[in-house]
Amino acid sequence: MKSVIVVGAGIWGSSLALRLAETGWRVTLVEQHKPGHVRQASAGETRLLRCAHGADTWYTELAWKARDGWRRLGERVGEELYHEEGTVWFAGTPDGWENASAAVLGGLGIPCERLDPSEGGRFFPDFKGDDLSFLLWEPKAGVIRARRATQVTAQLAAAAGVEIVRGRAAVVPGDDWPYERTVRIGGDVLRADQVVWACGAWLGALFEIPLTVTKQDTLHFAVPAEWTTPGTPAWVDYNASVYGHGDVDGVGMKATSDLEGRLYEPEYGVRTIDESGVEEVRDYLGRRFPAVAAAPVLFSQVCQYALTPDAEWIISSVSPGVWLLGGDSGHGFKHAPALAEYVADILDGRQEPEPRFGLHDRMPSRGLRTGGRLW
Numbered sequence: 001m002k003s004v005i006v007v008g009a010g011i012w013g014s015s016l017a018l019r020l021a022e023t024g025w026r027v028t029l030v031e032q033h034k035p036g037h038v039r040q041a042s043a044g045e046t047r048l049l050r051c052a053h054g055a056d057t058w059y060t061e062l063a064w065k066a067r068d069g070w071r072r073l074g075e076r077v078g079e080e081l082y083h084e085e086g087t088v089w090f091a092g093t094p095d096g097w098e099n100a101s102a103a104v105l106g107g108l109g110i111p112c113e114r115l116d117p118s119e120g121g122r123f124f125p126d127f128k129g130d131d132l133s134f135l136l137w138e139p140k141a142g143v144i145r146a147r148r149a150t151q152v153t154a155q156l157a158a159a160a161g162v163e164i165v166r167g168r169a170a171v172v173p174g175d176d177w178p179y180e181r182t183v184r185i186g187g188d189v190l191r192a193d194q195v196v197w198a199c200g201a202w203l204g205a206l207f208e209i210p211l212t213v214t215k216q217d218t219l220h221f222a223v224p225a226e227w228t229t230p231g232t233p234a235w236v237d238y239n240a241s242v243y244g245h246g247d248v249d250g251v252g253m254k255a256t257s258d259l260e261g262r263l264y265e266p267e268y269g270v271r272t273i274d275e276s277g278v279e280e281v282r283d284y285l286g287r288r289f290p291a292v293a294a295a296p297v298l299f300s301q302v303c304q305y306a307l308t309p310d311a312e313w314i315i316s317s318v319s320p321g322v323w324l325l326g327g328d329s330g331h332g333f334k335h336a337p338a339l340a341e342y343v344a345d346i347l348d349g350r351q352e353p354e355p356r357f358g359l360h361d362r363m364p365s366r367g368l369r370t371g372g373r374l375w
Helices: 011-021 057-077 097-108 117-122 146-159 200-206 275-288 333-347
Strands: 003-007 026-031 046-049 087-091 113-115 134-138 142-145 163-166 169-173 179-185 188-191 194-197 212-221 234-237 242-245 253-257 297-307 314-319 322-326
Touching: 003 011, 011 026, 011 146, 011 322, 011 333, 026 146, 046 057, 046 242, 046 333, 057 097, 057 146, 057 333, 087 097, 097 134, 113 117, 117 134, 142 146, 146 163, 179 194, 179 314, 179 322, 194 333, 200 212, 200 297, 200 322, 212 275, 253 275, 322 333
Parallel strands: 003 026, 003 194, 026 163, 087 234, 194 322
Antiparallel strands: 046 142, 087 134, 113 134, 169 179, 179 188, 212 253, 212 297, 234 242, 242 253, 314 322
């Protein structure tokens, strides 16, 4: 039986461990804390699932495939992990990122619709879109209950036979190659045919790779009941780098910035939000949703992004049988079920990773995730 050690029980590591265990691998999943712990980027309350990725077809197709994976996962555990309420994109120009997204979605047969900004009122109780060129309506998009989904996936992995080992993993240097197919935890050394380091914001401290960790404050506001009813869609303003959605699980309406925050240490960094960020989001709400601009913050949480310069992921071998999987860059969570299948095929030798995911020099770019600044 083939064996693998996966380091990191975030959504990527747990999803990969589950996939490999269910396809005949002997899997050890190493996590220094508990799956879904608040230090993980995966432990945010929610993440958006959207297929729109500008002109990029690869991520669009993977997200569409992942949508089915999330629906099956929810059916499997008897929980609604994915709320498919749709997503409205606010397009500031007629020929920008949203226009490119609409062309790709339409070409792939993924439902979408261009709407006049005046139709925003059908989605939101109070909406100002006089500065917009159009709305892009993506009805099959929605919101994933991120922390719960991470916990559930790890539990399913354990039930499938994955051995979960608690401890802080350390790299073992090799003699003939840079790294051994081993993981050191305290005085113990674990060995396997393959090792996958999927440890999120901790990856850059273990390997010399182009990865930056930033502090991201997520905000949920206490808003009137009409903003919290089922059917309220998610929304994204790509050019302004702001996004949000209706109330999920009673923690309030999410409205938060997607701009990269300041540099951050994920293990010991202070986990309190910056008031300046709250005011910036309020300024945006005042422009787009005036009725809720003064709503109090009901819930807040500090997460982090693990950013590569170009927002592309890292899926690369650094020694025979030693793989790095990371750089989710704030747009990776939603892909997890489909990405796990993709990486499992790589480990099985059925395909090679896309060149874009290699450890090469990268030109700085933000186009996969965000496009501009707050108002």
